[in-house]
Amino acid sequence: MPRKSGAKDPIVATSATGDETDTRERILHAANRLFAERGFDGATLREITEAARANLAAVNYYFRSKDELIRSTLESALKPIVAARLEALKACERAYPDRLPPLESLADALVRPMAELSSGENRDRLLLLLQVRTIAQAATNSVVADHFRPLHERFIDVLQKVLPNLSRAELALRYDCARGATLQILVDLAPAAQLVVSPAERATTIDRHEWLIAGLVQFVSAGLRAPPTVLRQPTTRKKAPGAATKPR
Amino acid sequence: MPRKSGAKDPIVATSATGDETDTRERILHAANRLFAERGFDGATLREITEAARANLAAVNYYFRSKDELIRSTLESALKPIVAARLEALKACERAYPDRLPPLESLADALVRPMAELSSGENRDRLLLLLQVRTIAQAATNSVVADHFRPLHERFIDVLQKVLPNLSRAELALRYDCARGATLQILVDLAPAAQLVVSPAERATTIDRHEWLIAGLVQFVSAGLRAPPTVLRQPTTRKKAPGAATKPR
DNA sequence: TCCCCATTGAAACGTTTGTATGATACAAAT
DNA sequence: ATTTGTATCATACAAACGTTTCAATGGGGA
Numbered sequence A, B: 001m002p003r004k005s006g007a008k009d010p011i012v013a014t015s016a017t018g019d020e021t022d023t024r025e026r027i028l029h030a031a032n033r034l035f036a037e038r039g040f041d042g043a044t045l046r047e048i049t050e051a052a053r054a055n056l057a058a059v060n061y062y063f064r065s066k067d068e069l070i071r072s073t074l075e076s077a078l079k080p081i082v083a084a085r086l087e088a089l090k091a092c093e094r095a096y097p098d099r100l101p102p103l104e105s106l107a108d109a110l111v112r113p114m115a116e117l118s119s120g121e122n123r124d125r126l127l128l129l130l131q132v133r134t135i136a137q138a139a140t141n142s143v144v145a146d147h148f149r150p151l152h153e154r155f156i157d158v159l160q161k162v163l164p165n166l167s168r169a170e171l172a173l174r175y176d177c178a179r180g181a182t183l184q185i186l187v188d189l190a191p192a193a194q195l196v197v198s199p200a201e202r203a204t205t206i207d208r209h210e211w212l213i214a215g216l217v218q219f220v221s222a223g224l225r226a227p228p229t230v231l232r233q234p235t236t237r238k239k240a241p242g243a244a245t246k247p248r
Numbered sequence C: 001t002c003c004c005c006a007t008t009g010a011a012a013c014g015t016t017t018g019t020a021t022g023a024t025a026c027a028a029a030t
Numbered sequence D: 001a002t003t004t005g006t007a008t009c010a011t012a013c014a015a016a017c018g019t020t021t022c023a024a025t026g027g028g029g030a
Helices: A023-038 A045-051 A057-062 A066-095 A103-119 A126-136 A138-162 A168-187 A192-196 A199-204 A208-225 B023-042 B045-051 B057-062 B066-095 B103-119 B126-136 B138-162 B168-187 B192-196 B199-204 B208-225
Strands: none
Touching (some): A023 A045, A023 A057, A023 A066, A023 A126, A103 A138, A103 A168, A103 A208, A126 A138, A126 A168, A126 B168, A138 A168, A168 B208, A208 B168, B023 B057, B023 B066, B023 B126, B045 B066, B066 B126, B066 B138, B103 B126, B103 B208, B126 B138, B138 B168, B168 B208
């Protein structure tokens, strides 16, 4: 059966009707979960379609290939977190119409949406695991970067106003630091924190979720607020404390 | 070649003599690189053995299976970074025999070894990529965690002395934050920093490597030094952290 | 009613995967 | 010279992979 020329392509026909969220959506959902659990290479289409109660060929029907499914999964998974962070940033600016928002509020806007989306009543950590996986995968990393770029620029713009003493380069560096700290805390499967804390001490913590967010915000805020870095001149080639360079 | 009685298993025979570093070592080296580049599932044994100029069966000869190769690769890759950080910590303590080392030195001991091992004349970022991959992979994550645990405990112990006002739980949390920030900065393939900084501004940076380390240390030190987190009671309606505790 | 077409289903495709097998080369010990 | 054990090689194998094909299905306009 020869296909008509681009008339009704099932791959792009979803948003047209609007309620076709059946098989395609189930596949996307299952793929999200399994990609996060076992990685993009580790999760097979057979597992995904089985979990989605769909036929194996459905993947190649709704998406062209596994690569396209990965891309679609990333887009659908990243959209909520970007939107939530952007919304939190806007709300933060709205709360302080005349003056600049405090740094703690900005840090909260950066940290909280990801914490809510990952550990809340929502699916558990899948979004974060997906994100971590894409960091190491050059192919998917560009997709993620493209989605996040506007958000990052918005955040750095606001931070630049709050912290005018920092160069934009250093500010961007610290923004990356903040992202890394957030990701690490929320995704790490074996954090040093959990190993160290005694059960009794953990029991006193009323709400671990809120405690994590508060601690993260505290750390990130202080890190962002640090005075500008002054590079030690290498004129005196004195090794830094604890250098102990190992020759190869 | 002197030979002991009993079964000589080639799998455990390497560390005995010490100079048998030929094919087995080449495979380990190639596996390190390819696992980091394409992931544990993405890198095939045929690619690895070809890159190592070894026969395909050599993997199952020196290691029992691909899983064992992954484990061996992780161990050999993690050992240097753990040793380097531990050595840096010891050197830091040695440099201040009578009083406690400054926080910046401790942060440097945490950050610098990984930066040196990843971006120096050494192989590029492979160790970091490996580490990031293991974060998301539950199976390999335990191996990594086991290797890092003594190091983490040592670091947190020292930090606890320098920052006695923090609970051990919060200290461990901030230590994880510091690890996350370090990992993110050193591994990220598409950092916001690189996208934002103008080429001119980057040109002024004499040594980007040293600049990254200094900025990281500055951020981490300030984050660790932040005052203890006070949990805001959720009785208040809106999340308006107005408690802007001025640092000094 | 019929036809159309988007969707689903089962089965097979060719390729690539990790692993296993047996032959062979080589060097030291017997 | 023969034996012995280590190491490397080409090759084979079953399983699993992503992808394709084609028939069956079913509901909505004509």
